[in-house]
Amino acid sequence: MRALVFDRYGGPDVVRITDVERPTPEANEILVRVHASAVNTGDWRIRAAAFPGILAIPGRLMFGIFRPRNPRLGSEYSGVVEEVGASVASFVEGDRVFGMSVSGGASAEYLAVPEESAVANMPGSLDFEGAAGMPFGAICALFFLDECARLQPEQRVLIIGASGGVGAFAVQIAKALGAHVTAVAGSDSQNLVLDLGADEAVDYRTTDIATLGQQFDVVFDTFGAISPRTSRDLLVEGGLFLPLNIGLREIGAALFDRFRKRKIRLAVNPDRKEDMIRLARMIQDGVLRPVVDSVYALEDAARAHARVESRHKKGAVVMRIAHAADGAK
Numbered sequence: 001m002r003a004l005v006f007d008r009y010g011g012p013d014v015v016r017i018t019d020v021e022r023p024t025p026e027a028n029e030i031l032v033r034v035h036a037s038a039v040n041t042g043d044w045r046i047r048a049a050a051f052p053g054i055l056a057i058p059g060r061l062m063f064g065i066f067r068p069r070n071p072r073l074g075s076e077y078s079g080v081v082e083e084v085g086a087s088v089a090s091f092v093e094g095d096r097v098f099g100m101s102v103s104g105g106a107s108a109e110y111l112a113v114p115e116e117s118a119v120a121n122m123p124g125s126l127d128f129e130g131a132a133g134m135p136f137g138a139i140c141a142l143f144f145l146d147e148c149a150r151l152q153p154e155q156r157v158l159i160i161g162a163s164g165g166v167g168a169f170a171v172q173i174a175k176a177l178g179a180h181v182t183a184v185a186g187s188d189s190q191n192l193v194l195d196l197g198a199d200e201a202v203d204y205r206t207t208d209i210a211t212l213g214q215q216f217d218v219v220f221d222t223f224g225a226i227s228p229r230t231s232r233d234l235l236v237e238g239g240l241f242l243p244l245n246i247g248l249r250e251i252g253a254a255l256f257d258r259f260r261k262r263k264i265r266l267a268v269n270p271d272r273k274e275d276m277i278r279l280a281r282m283i284q285d286g287v288l289r290p291v292v293d294s295v296y297a298l299e300d301a302a303r304a305h306a307r308v309e310s311r312h313k314k315g316a317v318v319m320r321i322a323h324a325a326d327g328a329k
């Protein structure tokens with residue numbers, strides 16, 4: 001089967017398609033015939049070894065110091081269950097599923113994943129492209145806004161990077177939790193964030209976020225646009241800063257947290273099955289919808305990676321996976 005791989009860290013052109021053996025599912029695994037796989041900022045960071053700040057050290061230790069330990073790319077996928085392992089109880093052949101593969105390899109014709117990993121049945125309203133572009137950003141937004149911030153109705157949240165892979169879902173999830181949402185994005189994305197439900201949109205190109213003159217219960221910075229120092233001016237007393245990019249200044253701020261009236265929380269979200277199931281329910285209930293920036297063929301993976309690296313995608317960049325058996329070369 002065809003799979004997307006990389007042999008060295010570098011720009012988008014280090015990715016290539018190669019033939020690898022089709023996986024055979026273990027007893028606890030399902031084999032998914034992948035129809036679509038997104039390229040997210042996590043995939044870009046792994047491909048380029050572009051780990052932010054202090055995460056460069058654990059990043060290289062985890063993914064390979066000089067070259068990638070695992071050449072197989074791709075984390076988000078959607079597709080159809082082709083085969084189930086002997087002990088699998090919750091999926092049957094033919095189920096349409098979507099999920100996150102923590103061990104990579106999702107940008108391929110087939111993927112074997114444990115039944116208990118972050119995988120769920122796809123809501124009927126979704127197509128494969130939309131579904132593949134949801135898990136990374138939506139699971140992250142759900143974890144930070146609901147589990148870390150415990151966002152409550154009527155609370156005020158500032159979401160920076162509100163049109164991106166995480167932000168587009170953060171806006172929808174914050175609204176679903178009943179919060180008042182101020183969304184920061186570029187000029188081209190103002191209509192999108194309002195359409196996703198934001199109460200107010202701020203253009204970071206024309207407005208200095210640091211001097212907004214408003215205060216929030218939660219500031220969720222998905223881009224790395226503001227420092228912990230700036231976040232304190234934007235937060236009410238007891239408010240919480242959630243930065244997704246963790247560097248020395250964020251770690252330093254967290255060390256002094258207990259002495260401050262405004263808090264910071266540093267975390268990396270887990271990818272859990274329960275989150276995928278909750279996500280599917282929210283989609284079914286109509287409170288969450290996909291946001292797809294662009295769709296590429298797997299053969300155009302380098303262009304898809306370049307688009308992600310631009311940091312200006314709106315929602316998700318998705319690759320359609322054609323199958324050799326269906327005539328794809």
Ligand SMILES: NC(=O)c1ccc[n+]([C@@H]2O[C@H](COP(=O)([O-])OP(=O)(O)OC[C@H]3O[C@@H](n4cnc5c(N)ncnc54)[C@H](OP(=O)(O)O)[C@@H]3O)[C@@H](O)[C@H]2O)c1
Nearest residue numbers: 041161162163164165166185186189225244268269311312
């Ligand atoms: N800690 C964790 O567990 C975790 C989990 C997931 C992701 N992450 C990290 O979270 C980050 C966000 O990922 P993502 O997929 O959402 O990224 P993305 O899709 O590239 O997000 C881009 C967003 O940032 C905005 N933006 C671009 N330049 C900006 C600037 N100079 N100032 C303010 N905003 C700007 C864009 O707005 P316009 O395009 O409208 O200009 C867009 O809204 C990544 O660094 C990723 O590695 C961390």
